[in-house]
Amino acid sequence: MSSDTVQAIIEDATFDFTMGENTSAITKLKEAIKIDSQSFAAWHALAEIQFSERRFDEALEAAEKAHSINPDDVFINTSLSRIWMEKGDKAEAEKFGAQAKILGWKDQLANPSKTDENLA
Numbered sequence: 001m002s003s004d005t006v007q008a009i010i011e012d013a014t015f016d017f018t019m020g021e022n023t024s025a026i027t028k029l030k031e032a033i034k035i036d037s038q039s040f041a042a043w044h045a046l047a048e049i050q051f052s053e054r055r056f057d058e059a060l061e062a063a064e065k066a067h068s069i070n071p072d073d074v075f076i077n078t079s080l081s082r083i084w085m086e087k088g089d090k091a092e093a094e095k096f097g098a099q100a101k102i103l104g105w106k107d108q109l110a111n112p113s114k115t116d117e118n119l120a
Contacts (some may be wrong), residue, residue, distance in 0.1 A: 010041050
């Protein structure tokens with residue numbers, strides 16, 4: 001199956017999540033992951049939904065997989081920080097929170113026009 005198929009499944013799952021159908025969303029994301037185990041978007045979405053369900057161990061597993069695929073993503077570092085905080089590991093939470101800040105600063109330095117647009 002194509003990456004378009006995986007993206008469509010992720011979008012369907014995201015819609016389900018916004019409608020409060022978390023079980024359906026999780027099932028669809030796991031299907032997407034079976035098709036493409038390297039789908040950063042699927043792993044990250046799964047982590048966020050598991051987090052919202054307060055399933056922190058499952059959220060951590062999905063977030064760590066997403067992070068292994070794209071460690072320089074600001075949002076996955078933020079997600080990991082939030083998950084570790086909920087699990088009670090402040091040091092790990094701070095580590096990922098700091099990494100998210102650094103990545104955000106790098107992005108601002110590399111794309112100053114985006115920063116200027118956000119200030120307008």
